[in-house]
Amino acid sequence: MTSTLTISHLTKRFAGVEALRDVSLSVEPGQRVALLGHNGAGKSTMMKIVLGLIPFDAGQVTVCGAAPGSAAARAQVAYLPENAAFHPALTGEEQIRHYLSLRGERPAQALDLLARVGLADAAKRRIGTYSKGMRQRVGLAQALIGQPRLLVLDEPTSGLDPVSRRDFYALLDGLAAGGTAILLSSHALTEVEARTDRILILSKGRLMAEGSLADLRRAAALPVAISVAPAAGQDAALAAALPMARANGDGRLHMDCAQGDKLAVLARITGLPQVADLEVIPPSLEDIYSHFSQRDGQ
């Protein structure tokens, strides 16, 4: 299978700043990939290079088999900026008809595109009356012109309420199922955890980690938390049997445990007669993200 996007040893410097350093990755057809990183990590720089908007200093980038920014690549790539702005006096249909004619496509497709993003009923209303979630959908309808094979989305759900976010990801799921590759940046960790196939973590221009959440969890090898509930009247006896555990006032005992020791520790706890119940809490995506995206000095 040919990758939709291939980046190999990509380096980009601005005066005095190495915005990307030796970054390599690929995105396959139908994959939903999240690009995470602190402010200034290099996410927008990478997107601009993929779109062919800025040159790079070293490495190779191939978009649908072509050079970024070439006519062949531009025909296959669509972009949705974080705050897509539309003319408030135009209706959704008029705006999309306008974009279609700019792209040399049939304006009559506008209603189909708006229907695909759930805006059929609002197509004849002025965009000035749309909610932010509806305006993002207009942006997505615009991005779908010409059936792109790669969608590049810059924080597409920032400012959307939870229901609008869920609906937006459902639209992306449908596109990915049809083979469109999706590269999106986000600061919303929990939503990308649930709604993307792979996570890339950039820090100071370097790709620190990539993979599914399970891959990142394994690579980070952060300790798991174990919370143990004592059987009735056994609080003191359990605390004595587990001297490494701490009480924090919720009636349970808590401890951290290295991944490699987990099974042995659990076997020991489950063998104790003073235990009524236990919970194993894996590191959260926030913990994993902080592990890989530490800034210097943190």
Ligand SMILES: Nc1ncnc2c1ncn2[C@@H]1O[C@H](COP(=O)(O)OP(=O)(O)OP(=O)(O)O)[C@@H](O)[C@H]1O
């Ligand atoms: N045109 C430019 N000239 C000089 N430095 C730049 C330019 N564009 C970006 N940079 C620098 O490159 C680094 C990466 O910036 P970039 O905008 O790619 O980060 P980002 O991850 O998209 O951040 P954010 O989440 O804030 O959008 C930063 O240090 C930034 O200051």
